[in-house]
Amino acid sequence: MDLISRVQGREIRAIARALTLVENGDDAFTMALDAAFAELPHPERIGITGPPGSGKSTLTSALVKALRGQDKRVGVVAVDPSSPFSGGALLGDRLRMSEHALDDDVFVRSMASRGRFGGLAIGSEDACDVLALANFDPVIVETVGVGQSEVDIASLADTTVVVLTPSAGDSVQALKAGIMEIAEVVVINKADRDGAERLEEDIKEAMELRPMPPEGQPMWQPPIVRTVATENHGISDLLTAIAQHRTFLTGNKLLSAVRQKRAESRLHDLAGAALLGSLKAGGRAQGLFESLRGRVRAGTMSPRAAVKELLAALSL
Amino acid sequence: MDLISRVQGREIRAIARALTLVENGDDAFTMALDAAFAELPHPERIGITGPPGSGKSTLTSALVKALRGQDKRVGVVAVDPSSPFSGGALLGDRLRMSEHALDDDVFVRSMASRGRFGGLAIGSEDACDVLALANFDPVIVETVGVGQSEVDIASLADTTVVVLTPSAGDSVQALKAGIMEIAEVVVINKADRDGAERLEEDIKEAMELRPMPPEGQPMWQPPIVRTVATENHGISDLLTAIAQHRTFLTGNKLLSAVRQKRAESRLHDLAGAALLGSLKAGGRAQGLFESLRGRVRAGTMSPRAAVKELLAALSL
Numbered sequence: 001m002d003l004i005s006r007v008q009g010r011e012i013r014a015i016a017r018a019l020t021l022v023e024n025g026d027d028a029f030t031m032a033l034d035a036a037f038a039e040l041p042h043p044e045r046i047g048i049t050g051p052p053g054s055g056k057s058t059l060t061s062a063l064v065k066a067l068r069g070q071d072k073r074v075g076v077v078a079v080d081p082s083s084p085f086s087g088g089a090l091l092g093d094r095l096r097m098s099e100h101a102l103d104d105d106v107f108v109r110s111m112a113s114r115g116r117f118g119g120l121a122i123g124s125e126d127a128c129d130v131l132a133l134a135n136f137d138p139v140i141v142e143t144v145g146v147g148q149s150e151v152d153i154a155s156l157a158d159t160t161v162v163v164l165t166p167s168a169g170d171s172v173q174a175l176k177a178g179i180m181e182i183a184e185v186v187v188i189n190k191a192d193r194d195g196a197e198r199l200e201e202d203i204k205e206a207m208e209l210r211p212m213p214p215e216g217q218p219m220w221q222p223p224i225v226r227t228v229a230t231e232n233h234g235i236s237d238l239l240t241a242i243a244q245h246r247t248f249l250t251g252n253k254l255l256s257a258v259r260q261k262r263a264e265s266r267l268h269d270l271a272g273a274a275l276l277g278s279l280k281a282g283g284r285a286q287g288l289f290e291s292l293r294g295r296v297r298a299g300t301m302s303p304r305a306a307v308k309e310l311l312a313a314l315s316l
Numbered sequence: 317m318d319l320i321s322r323v324q325g326r327e328i329r330a331i332a333r334a335l336t337l338v339e340n341g342d343d344a345f346t347m348a349l350d351a352a353f354a355e356l357p358h359p360e361r362i363g364i365t366g367p368p369g370s371g372k373s374t375l376t377s378a379l380v381k382a383l384r385g386q387d388k389r390v391g392v393v394a395v396d397p398s399s400p401f402s403g404g405a406l407l408g409d410r411l412r413m414s415e416h417a418l419d420d421d422v423f424v425r426s427m428a429s430r431g432r433f434g435g436l437a438i439g440s441e442d443a444c445d446v447l448a449l450a451n452f453d454p455v456i457v458e459t460v461g462v463g464q465s466e467v468d469i470a471s472l473a474d475t476t477v478v479v480l481t482p483s484a485g486d487s488v489q490a491l492k493a494g495i496m497e498i499a500e501v502v503v504i505n506k507a508d509r510d511g512a513e514r515l516e517e518d519i520k521e522a523m524e525l526r527p528m529p530p531e532g533q534p535m536w537q538p539p540i541v542r543t544v545a546t547e548n549h550g551i552s553d554l555l556t557a558i559a560q561h562r563t564f565l566t567g568n569k570l571l572s573a574v575r576q577k578r579a580e581s582r583l584h585d586l587a588g589a590a591l592l593g594s595l596k597a598g599g600r601a602q603g604l605f606e607s608l609r610g611r612v613r614a615g616t617m618s619p620r621a622a623v624k625e626l627l628a629a630l631s632l
Binding site (some may be wrong): 268 | 345350551575581582583584586587590592595600608609612613618619621622627631
């Protein structure tokens with residue numbers, strides 16, 4: 001039986017193998033996965049992001065536990081962009097999730113980034129598809145949230161949960177404005193610490209700076225949920241908030257718009273990567289690109305001039 | 317007189333205007349900048365990165381002060397990927413650098429990310445070129461360091477300084493392995509806090525996991541420098557460490573390799589962005605791309621199948 005069918009048959013080893021193949025960007029398997037496009041279920045996608053140290057993994061683990069209590073099969077993709085060179089993923093994520101290690105209805109996978117040009121997003125999308133194919137629903141995508149990875153998660157998930165923590169650092173404050181723009185649910189984790197009150201006020205203030213939705217579209221007001229993930233406090237409130245956002249999306253017929261945008265952004269990622277890939281290897285412009293690259297490396301031609309020549313040669 | 321000449325003439329308002337134009341990706345100006353490619357000086361590039369809250373901006377400010385003491389003209393590009401949607405940059409960076417606000421031989425610019433596909437890297441590179449053209453040397457590039465932005469800064473700078481802080485968070489520990497791989501100098505800032513000793517041990521341990529350089533190439537051993545940036549402690553040690561790395565690069569004829577790699581990665585960023593840009597607007601494949609995009613958005617075609625059709629149509 002082929003790997004796709006075995007994934008659909010929920011075979012744990014097949015799922016693990018498939019995830020390794022998509023993480024490596026294996027062409028044969030991604031083509032096979034693509035051939036199953038029409039059969040792909042569309043599970044709920046929950047994104048969890050936040051700065052390092054906010055307790056995302058512990059929260060995700062608690063969330064998984066609660067979802068298991070509702071008899072749901074839960075897939076988790078933990079995207080770790082912190083080791084771009086070695087390609088290693090956070091061991092900690094796996095360890096903290098290990099309480100679910102013997103549960104066949106929970107599948108957790110850490111993935112490392114695969115460099116620029118949508119590598120992270122492409123691999124994570126494929127991983128979500130593998131878990132969808134194996135009938136996990138919801139699929140949770142967890143990322144360390146600073147910078148680009150937030151954009152990525154916002155495009156990966158139906159509902160994006162941003163996790164913050166009371167702390168003395170001014171940096172978290174500074175980050176909030178950006179993070180707030182993608183938050184559909186805000187969690188104050190470690191809410192038993194000093195400063196939770198202050199943080200909630202800051203969040204509310206930052207929230208007021210969020211851009212208005214396009215004319216005629218309803219405005220979603222992100223709920224703020226307090227949790228202590230290590231003690232399972234507030235987790236059912238979090239589930240309720242996520243469900244409320246889903247009801248908002250479906251009630252206003254916005255879920256399909258979210259999925260359309262996701263498909264489009266995936267197209268852009270894949271197109272950018274494929275175009276550049278064909279220049280680097282195998283495409284008809286490979287020779288030209290190599291000679292331009294040589295001149296750019298030698299400093300005798302500017303990168304922009306090289307790109308202009310390239311576009312002209314391809315009549316693009 | 318045109319803007320390029322005025323930038324070369326070190327006119328403050330012209331530099332500010334030029335930086336705004338590159339931040340906006342203004343075509344006319346980037347072409348003019350490109351035309352001056354042969355005249356571009358190659359100032360020393362120092363990268364400063366580290367997790368939020370590590371005190372990068374304060375450290376950068378202290379570094380600028382010390383470099384001013386050596387009569388150097390210092391340009392700073394503070395890249396802030398934390399607000400991908402609004403395009404706003406960290407106000408804090410500017411405020412903390414304001415002690416240099418009246419000094420014409422210091423120029424500080426905060427830049428926000430411009431989305432995926434090398435946007436951040438492209439804009440930052442152009443900003444560095446503008447500052448080079450205005451004869452600032454060194455040019456310091458400061459980024460919030462988690463994930464992709466580290467890769468970017470590693471390719472932007474000759475010498476990458478990673479700033480860490482003693483703290484209780486396990487997350488910083490987890491991040492270290494990835495961060496260590498790009499560090500040429502490691503700073504323990506806020507070194508008067510508890511835990512500096514412990515952090516230094518952890519750093520040394522993480523350092524041992526760094527990959528070996530290619531056969532025949534000398535190995536650089538990143539020095540660990542303790543600073544208290546708010547009190548200007550350790551800044552001259554940091555300058556010494558940066559200078560040592562530079563001597564290592566020039567002594568081993570590695571500086572040109574660093575620049576070649578940077579030029580190549582810039583070529584890749586620009587090529588990826590330009591190829592995708594021509595599909596989105598103006599190129600001969602725009603019509604095809606639009607129709608494929610429509611099918612992908614409607615869910616009747618997979619993004620990968622669309623990309624395959626696109627490459628075939630372009631005979632790439």
